[in-house]
Amino acid sequence: MIPFPMAFLLLVCDYQKIDSTDLLDNSMFENPAVRRITITLFASRSLFSAAQIACATVLSIVAVDLSGSDKAAGIPQTISTFSWALVAFPMGILMDSYGRRSSLTVGYIAGVLGCLLGGLAIIQHSYVMLLVGVVLLGITRSGSEQSRFIAAEIHPEDRRAKIIGMVIFASTIGAIGGPALVAPSGYFVNDHYNLPKEAGPWLFSAGLMAITTLATFILLRPDPRDFAAAAKTIHISSDSARPLRVIFSTPQVQVAIAAMLIGQFVMVLLMGITPLHMKNHSHSLGEISVVFMAHTLGMFGLSSMTGYLIDRFGRVNMIVGGAVVLILSAVLAPLSTETYALVIALFLLGLGWNFCYIGGSSLLSDALTSAERGKAQGMNEAMVALASGAASLSSGFIFDAGGYLAVSIIGLIFVLILTGYIGGYAPRAVEQTAQSTTS
Numbered sequence: 001m002i003p004f005p006m007a008f009l010l011l012v013c014d015y016q017k018i019d020s021t022d023l024l025d026n027s028m029f030e031n032p033a034v035r036r037i038t039i040t041l042f043a044s045r046s047l048f049s050a051a052q053i054a055c056a057t058v059l060s061i062v063a064v065d066l067s068g069s070d071k072a073a074g075i076p077q078t079i080s081t082f083s084w085a086l087v088a089f090p091m092g093i094l095m096d097s098y099g100r101r102s103s104l105t106v107g108y109i110a111g112v113l114g115c116l117l118g119g120l121a122i123i124q125h126s127y128v129m130l131l132v133g134v135v136l137l138g139i140t141r142s143g144s145e146q147s148r149f150i151a152a153e154i155h156p157e158d159r160r161a162k163i164i165g166m167v168i169f170a171s172t173i174g175a176i177g178g179p180a181l182v183a184p185s186g187y188f189v190n191d192h193y194n195l196p197k198e199a200g201p202w203l204f205s206a207g208l209m210a211i212t213t214l215a216t217f218i219l220l221r222p223d224p225r226d227f228a229a230a231a232k233t234i235h236i237s238s239d240s241a242r243p244l245r246v247i248f249s250t251p252q253v254q255v256a257i258a259a260m261l262i263g264q265f266v267m268v269l270l271m272g273i274t275p276l277h278m279k280n281h282s283h284s285l286g287e288i289s290v291v292f293m294a295h296t297l298g299m300f301g302l303s304s305m306t307g308y309l310i311d312r313f314g315r316v317n318m319i320v321g322g323a324v325v326l327i328l329s330a331v332l333a334p335l336s337t338e339t340y341a342l343v344i345a346l347f348l349l350g351l352g353w354n355f356c357y358i359g360g361s362s363l364l365s366d367a368l369t370s371a372e373r374g375k376a377q378g379m380n381e382a383m384v385a386l387a388s389g390a391a392s393l394s395s396g397f398i399f400d401a402g403g404y405l406a407v408s409i410i411g412l413i414f415v416l417i418l419t420g421y422i423g424g425y426a427p428r429a430v431e432q433t434a435q436s437t438t439s
Helices: 004-014 032-067 075-098 100-124 127-144 147-152 157-193 199-219 224-231 251-280 285-300 303-313 315-335 339-367 370-438
Strands: none
Touching (some): 032 075, 032 100, 032 127, 032 147, 032 157, 032 199, 032 251, 032 285, 075 100, 075 127, 075 370, 100 127, 100 147, 100 224, 147 157, 157 285, 157 303, 251 285, 251 315, 251 339, 251 370, 285 339, 315 339, 315 370
């Protein structure tokens, strides 16, 4: 992988107008335009992830401070998630109609405005303004989440999985940079401008989003959509597509979706309320940042290893492994308020999600023909987003009623349900996986 600090230099050196038909003779990074587009998407995803995580680290704290109630802790994240879910499909239409570069640029502009509004909301003590800001961040996420598919479409089929993994790995940079930005940015705006410390991550994230917007608009050319059309990399299968009702009734698909839905729900439920739990036990922003960094590293940092393990030991086995890791996390999280204990629990939470999410995604992909993938995977993404929203919305109420222990118990119950569900369906899911692999 090309070192991240060299990315922008490579981008600038490679920037030149190249017609999309000149890109057909390409390998991983031999063609300068392919290299520039790929690195632009990697860098943009990294900066977006850092900005998003920096804001999310203090979001539940800010929500309670501005609203005056613990019950509001998860509402902004819920609204942002539903914004992402509602805009994802229109964003896809926009990309098909106007191109990837223009659509991503619009999405990142929304991110700049959202971060600025979030920072201003903290300064003006306006809860409504904060909610508007997180809606805009949801719009940004609806575009950024598609970066991996945009990167894949400019590469040959036998390299797309590696490229998708690289773009997903970009979130690891955000896992490190985002939480690390929280404390310094807070102290900077407080010391130099006498602003609330919580405004720092939002204002600095607006700068990261602005850099991302400019890089995307200037360097993401020729448009990947035009290249994909020229290369004829988009193939429509002649296979007949089954109705969604039939697809979602198969054991393989049900196990895959259950793994992703419950893994996402439990992860968001515990992760979203942890900063508030730590604040209530007198932890500093720096300590909260360390815990969040460990969590997001667990989510993304081992993605390449997860892919290897899934191919080595099987999709369903890794989903079971993910459920076991989630159980450990839910048990450990409420046992101690010490920073080191929460670092371990939240890292395991991210790792368990990683196993369930990547394993479930692979299992679902194995179960579908090319003619079925768009609608089935789109429906799955909508359900995952709704699971995130439900977890964010309920976490504050559960925490207000029973504290962090109650949140952990609810998460544990859902993971045990997943484990039992897989126990009943796993043999048939494994059988279907084997059949699809050999067919």
